[in-house]
Amino acid sequence: MRAPRPQHSNAGAGASSSGTAGRRALADCARLPDLLDADPAGTLSSLEAARDLRAETRDAGITAAEAVLELALAFHHAALGEQDTVRAAIDRLHELARTGDYAYYADIAHYMGGLPLPGPSTACWLDGAEAVRDRWHCLVETRQAHLGASG
Structure with a gap:
């Protein structure tokens, strides 16, 4: 699922002012799933x-990359059954979504962790919230089965 384009004009402003640091942070975000997958125990x-x-x-001011990172970490910790750490990632996602952008990432993290939403979602899911919840949680269960088989 792709994130919508940010609606505010300063999205990525930190990346352009930081230049190389911003590009490196984006490249590192792209590598995060590989880092976590290579080390499924989360050492x-x-x-x-x-x-x-x-x-x-x-530091680079790339909110989109920071939100994707937190979502990836929520998935990682949900797959390991670390509910408290999933909740911490959700808290960070809520903080990142103050402007309204990426607010649905917190919903997805709740779904992955099998946690209830704190209130009604502002997201309008095409297939309905329950179908979306089931899909995201199924990804976590599939990952848990894989970790159990390889562990």
């Missing part, structure tokens, strides 16, 4: 890389 090295990447994307 210190992969999680430390995620923390570093979080700091880089924040």
